[in-house]
Amino acid sequence: DAKTTQPNSMESNEEEPVHLPCNHSTISGTDYIHWYRQLPSQGPEYVIHGLTSNVNNRMASLAIAEDRKSSTLILHRATLRDAAVYYCILRDEGKSGGSNYKLTFGKGTLLTVNP
């Protein structure tokens, strides 16, 4: 499985933007970049995903480098509810079926949001 590298922890202030980086220098052409987050005592929650172009949804934005070897999850205005572990995951969706679709989590980035 292609590997991702994230900082262990980051800190932010409430209502400020947060940029969570992820390096994935061995990404393959069929790897999609997925972000999930896990709030305390809950299961992971889907945030956003993309392949090449930047993506926006109601939760966040995903900025993908032109060479796809890194990406950044952007929370535009952090709230206390955004305090969680954020996981950057590569999922190979180039082959039909099979175990490519399982999510391979690392340790993620623990985001602390200060009031």
Add this chain to the structure above:
Amino acid sequence: GAGVSQSPRYKVAKRGQDVALRCDPISGHVSLFWYQQALGQGPEFLTYFQNEAQLDKSGLPSDRFFAERPEGSVSTLKIQRTQQEDSAVYLCASSLNLDRDEYFGPGTRLTVT
């Protein structure tokens, strides 16, 4: 709408006991995944189903672990002769299909004493 539910939420088992953990996926979701999450770690894949077919069980740590989804809906993860190293949170996730986003349940926290 109803999300993925898991029961029990907490389970304490004595070493050597058998346990059964239940997952109710979102209605209509074809794919179902089980993950194991040790304290301070990210979730690790155990197995997944497409309808009732178990297509990958490469993550099951030993033959004491067994999962089934006989009617393509509810799934049960069974652990026989539990050991202390089995203590973890067991997460279930479902998705409309393999290439869609996974929706996770709250997990079952298993403590083996």
